[in-house]
Amino acid sequence: MTDTHIGMEDYRNKKTELIKRVFAEKAACSSVGIFKKINRACEEGGTIEATILSGGYTNFGYKLFFPGQPDLAVFAKLSFEYALCSVEP
16 A cells, blocks of 8 residues: 555655746746746746646646636646656666
8 A cells, every 4th residue: 555645745746846847947938928927927926836637657737827817827748758657667
């Protein structure tokens, strides 16, 4: 039996990395309208949240958004080189 707390910590870590590396950093230099708005919201102190919509061993689908601002949301897919259940890549 696996420890659900370890699994939840892993999910939180993946969400944090997605927000930091893929979302927040890229929004700052994007010319795409939604990302410009997202960058502005970040600069004004907004908090980005991420909800896992789907996923497991090979990929995760996320909704990234600002609470209370439904027009500031994007969807992202995080995939891996190999299935996380595999011991060898």
